[in-house]
Amino acid sequence: MVVDDSAVIRGLISRWLESDPDIEVVATAHNGAMALRTLEEARPEVVILDIEMPEMDGLTALPKIIEAAPHVQVIMASTLTRRNAEISLKALKAGAADYIPKPETSREVSSSAAFRQQILQKIKALGTVARCQDPVRAARARRAARGAATPQPIPPRAVAARPIQLAKPSSATPRVLAIGASTGGPQALFEFFSSLKMTPGVPVVIAQHMPPTFTSILAEHLRRATGLACEEGREGERLTPGKVYIAPGDHHMIVETKGDGVFIRINQDPPENFCRPAVDPLFRTVARVYGAAALGVILTGMGSDGLKGSSAIVAAGGTILAQDEATSVVWGMPGAVSTAGLASAVLPLGEIGRAAAKFIGGRR
Secondary structure: OEEEOHHHHHHHHHHHHHHOOOOOOOOOOOOOOHHHHHHHHHHOOOEEEEEEOOOOOOOHHHHHHHHHHOOOEEEEEEEEHHHHHHHHHHHHHOOOOOOEEOOOOOHHHOHHHHHHHHHHHHHHHHHHHHHHOOOHHHHHHHHHHHOOOOOOOOOOOOOOOOOOOOOOOOOOOHHHHHEOOOOHHHHHHHHHHHHHHHOOOOEEEEEEOOOHHHHHHHHHHHHHHHHHHHOOOOOOOOOOEEEEOOOOOOOOEEEEEEHHHHHHHHOOOOOOOOOOOOOHHHHHHHHHHHHHHHEEOOEOOOOOOOHHHHHHHHHHOOOEEOOOOOOOEEOHHHHHHOOOOOOEEEHHHHHHHHHHHHHHOOOO
16 A cells, blocks of 8 residues: 555555556555545555654554554655654654655656665565464554553564574674664664663664664664663764764765774765665674684565675674574564574573673673
8 A cells, every 4th residue: 555645656656566566556646545445345454654644644553553554564765854854763663664755846756766675675565474474463563562662572472493503602792782673673683682681881883774864863863762871873973982873875885994993984885786875895894803702683675685794703603693583674784694593592582682791791
């Protein structure tokens, strides 16, 4: 279902989606109220929900949609303004599965190949999630999220066990914690740091697939929720233990040694795995700088970004932890790492932070 107050945008997105034989647009709506009236009959698996609409906006409609249809995966669509970034982060905390930055004009929308590609990728991935979603689990998780100031742990869904060969963890105590995430990542990061239950005695570097503005808002939300020093990484900044650095939107973040310190470098090299920021360049340089003292964590996300970087960390003697399939919104990135035999542990989201804390503290 496509929900947007612009008839032009609704038409464009609908035509794009229907050009793919695997996707059917079952309904469109010009505001949240109309979407709710259409929901039961249309029975969508994925809803693309605009934020700014008359009568009932996206943030108001979101909890009503997921209450009425707990299995439905909602993608928030918004232009890249600070206000909309704030709203999108609130929507993710309230149960939206993902977000997508929308070009500001219908002309820009119609000419944006990147926007079209993102929509198709996200809908296909989340449509699969919706079909596998246990309605009882989904309803319980949605109810918990609605009344919470921070995202609540999501009970794991039933999934078939997959044989996974675990890698041997490093015996070295980590000197850095590197995290990669995509779809479902913002919610997962909040829960990860909640379960960490410590101020890490190492620098934390994060590559989360997000556009500009969104990454700075995410840093602010994490700082308020965790009490940790958290900010977007800046060119030439020295890494400090206990501080969290998030790769800025539309930029890769890497690390390098200079003198007696490790410093952040920011660049706009070509996207990797269709992403910028991407996990692979960050993890590759973490492996190069820290070797066996690198601890990497791969959280929920579609695609396989982080696979090559995780391989580099393991080859250098470091350790990788991955989120399990049952608690991932999309088990693409952690699944790729896990099935490649690179992870030393594949854990539910609520346990990864505790495991990371043990490694950082020198406990196994």
